[in-house]
Amino acid sequence: AQKITQTQPGMFVQEKEAVTLDCTYDTSDPSYGLFWYKQPSSGEMIFLIYQGSYDQQNATEGRYSLNFQKARKSANLVISASQLGDSAMYFCAMREVSGNTGKLIFGQGTTLQVKP
């Protein structure tokens, strides 16, 4: 069964520093996608970054990078040079498609607070 685990309920980081948000997953499907979303207090789920299971290189999008360790089944999000606007809830999610519906399964989320 699909499972996403985010073990950090809350994190603090100083403005301009880097922070890593942890995510581990469990799947028996060889083809899957891993996503990170940001959810500010307004409620919208904002797509940040995607990593495919067959991708050889770690994904990067601006200040966001995904540390993908396939053997360990981990997909940690790294935010460099944190900004006050990064304060939000962050969700890791996984999508399988083989014999499945392609739905996203979400973790419990990590609340990030950036301190000035």
Added chain:
Amino acid sequence: EAGVAQSPRYKIIEKRQSVAFWCNPISGHATLYWYQQILGQGPKLLIQFQNNGVVDDSQLPKDRFSAERLKGVDSTLKIQPAKLEDSAVYLCASSLEWRSSGNTIYFGEGSWLTVV
């Protein structure tokens, strides 16, 4: 490109009343999802449509929840009668189609429901 549109943004109703949420996906997106997000948790899929057909409604409480996507574009999610535990954010999302793990799922701003 317009994003996923949802309305109403906020709704407060009494238990046993009914409520309906509307969603218009991104143009050209064949797959539409309704997720329920209870405060402090990750979103949970309620129902998934591919065009106007249901792909997955295994977690939809069918005794009180219903959803339709009659013309394969916009969709309505209804709750009747509402219970206190239905208080949540209802997120609509869409993607090009579900068979590719890399197709990003984009979310709307959500409809916040409070049942009193």
